[in-house]
Amino acid sequence: MDKIIIKGGRPLKGTVNISGAKNAVLPIMAATLLASGKFTIKNVPDLLDVKTMSNLLRIIGAKVQYEDHTLTIDTSECNFFEAPYELVKTMRASIYVLGPLLARFSKAKVSLPGGCAIGPRPVDLHIKAFEQLGADIELNKGYIVASADKLKGTHVNFDISSVGATGNILMAAVLSDGRTVIENAAREPEISALANFLVKMGADISGIGTDRLLINGVKELHVVDFEILPDRIEAGTFLIAAAITGGEIELRSVDPSHVSSLTGKLRNSGICIEEGESSIYCKAPERVRAVNITTSSYPGFPTDLQAQWLALMCVANGSSVITENIFVDRFTHVAELRRLGAQIELKKNIVVIRGIDTLNGAPVMSTDLRASASLILAGLKAEGQTEVLRVYHIDRGYESIEKKLANLGATIRREEGGY
Numbered sequence: 001m002d003k004i005i006i007k008g009g010r011p012l013k014g015t016v017n018i019s020g021a022k023n024a025v026l027p028i029m030a031a032t033l034l035a036s037g038k039f040t041i042k043n044v045p046d047l048l049d050v051k052t053m054s055n056l057l058r059i060i061g062a063k064v065q066y067e068d069h070t071l072t073i074d075t076s077e078c079n080f081f082e083a084p085y086e087l088v089k090t091m092r093a094s095i096y097v098l099g100p101l102l103a104r105f106s107k108a109k110v111s112l113p114g115g116c117a118i119g120p121r122p123v124d125l126h127i128k129a130f131e132q133l134g135a136d137i138e139l140n141k142g143y144i145v146a147s148a149d150k151l152k153g154t155h156v157n158f159d160i161s162s163v164g165a166t167g168n169i170l171m172a173a174v175l176s177d178g179r180t181v182i183e184n185a186a187r188e189p190e191i192s193a194l195a196n197f198l199v200k201m202g203a204d205i206s207g208i209g210t211d212r213l214l215i216n217g218v219k220e221l222h223v224v225d226f227e228i229l230p231d232r233i234e235a236g237t238f239l240i241a242a243a244i245t246g247g248e249i250e251l252r253s254v255d256p257s258h259v260s261s262l263t264g265k266l267r268n269s270g271i272c273i274e275e276g277e278s279s280i281y282c283k284a285p286e287r288v289r290a291v292n293i294t295t296s297s298y299p300g301f302p303t304d305l306q307a308q309w310l311a312l313m314c315v316a317n318g319s320s321v322i323t324e325n326i327f328v329d330r331f332t333h334v335a336e337l338r339r340l341g342a343q344i345e346l347k348k349n350i351v352v353i354r355g356i357d358t359l360n361g362a363p364v365m366s367t368d369l370r371a372s373a374s375l376i377l378a379g380l381k382a383e384g385q386t387e388v389l390r391v392y393h394i395d396r397g398y399e400s401i402e403k404k405l406a407n408l409g410a411t412i413r414r415e416e417g418g419y
């Protein structure tokens with residue numbers, strides 16, 4: 001297993017291009033199952049999770065090719081309606097094939113996602129809403145076995161705003177009989193991108209970007225070409241990388257409006273931020289001020305940037321409080337950051353961080369995608385050498401992060417082998 005080795009202490013300088021969004025391309029790839037034919041999807045990031053979803057679509061019978069950030073997916077010969085445990089255990093987002101398979105083929109067998117490092121992640125909202133659409137759902141030997149002659153429009157009101165459940169039900173509702181209303185729908189830009197992709201395929205959806213989606217089912221959908229929006233979490237990670245190193249960088253191919261909850265906090269912590277149409281310039285002081293955050297669903301502060309913000313607060317001037325409201329156990333990075341000397345108190349879903357001048361390099365262990373990003377950021381600041389182990393986690397969601405950081409002047413490299 002690879003590891004990433006960092007010598008900290010260099011302010012980042014230069015420009016970086018932001019890749020396409022992982023959490024948009026995964027549901028959009030699944031949505032191609034809703035129509036028969038060849039799709040072309042552009043600005044697709046080169047990630048492990050994209051490879052996993054490609055393999056899942058191949059198992060279902062699709063032909064998938066990836067070249068130069070472009071995917072071509074031909075779904076005309078899909079004939080197998082199962083997402084096996086072997087794949088689902090490596091990527092929970094595999095559950096996104098449940099809606100499209102049920103809608104197009106009236107049956108699906110998808111492994112129930114298991115435990116996750118960031119805390120309990122049930123799929124009860126997905127299952128309850130599919131039953132409301134008229135599907136018969138049975139849990140059998142670790143699989144969700146679903147069938148429905150024809151899904152029927154209904155009124156879904158989610159108890160919790162769920163990205164995954166909104167996306168799955170949206171993909172099922174577009175081919176259902178009649179009208180579906182989704183209340184308390186997720187408003188994340190990745191869900192709006194999925195809805196726009198479906199509309200381009202011929203779906204009838206209104207209220208996109210709001211928490212109330214109206215879908216009038218249509219008889220059939222058609223193939224399209226589409227471009228994936230920029231990854232706001234990758235963008236946020238690079239902005240915090242500039243902040244923690246006292247750097248000056250410019251992000252390109254980014255949508256500033258999608259990271260406004262973060263840029264607001266960065267400004268409060270003393271960072272100069274200038275936004276262009278598809279760029280963000282960021283200049284950081286030597287040391288930022290401590291600023292509290294509370295995670296919430298979009299447009300609030302994203303839970304997927306909580307770990308990175310925590311790393312920054314470890315070296316901020318003053319103490320800060322972080323409250324995690326989406327995944328209450330999402331703090332596996334705390335113990336690793338403490339190994340670098342960070343002063344962090346953890347109580348349930350709240351951490352109190354006492355900022356210190358600097359951190360000291362040491363070997364640390366990645367536990368999940370965003371936790372590993374926070375360890376890389378801490379390593380960019382720490383004195384001496386930091387080794388981040390098990391970086392396969394980071395390859396799931398960041399395209400060549402060490403190369404992009406090295407282009408910004410960081411002393412960072414990947415080394416094969418390690419435990």
Ligand code: EPZ
Nearest residue numbers: 023093120121122123124125126160162163164304326369
């Ligand atoms: C998506 O996960 C993202 N993953 C996550 O990003 C992100 O952290 C999360 O949304 C929140 O923004 C992808 O898009 C592939 P949810 P998802 O359903 O859909 C509870 C990353 O780092 N819930 O919005 O699984 C759930 O436990 C990943 O890129 C239920 O209780 O998240 C959580 O507390 C990590 N029952 C809350 O809702 C359900 O049936 C929000 O989860 C579904 C969810």
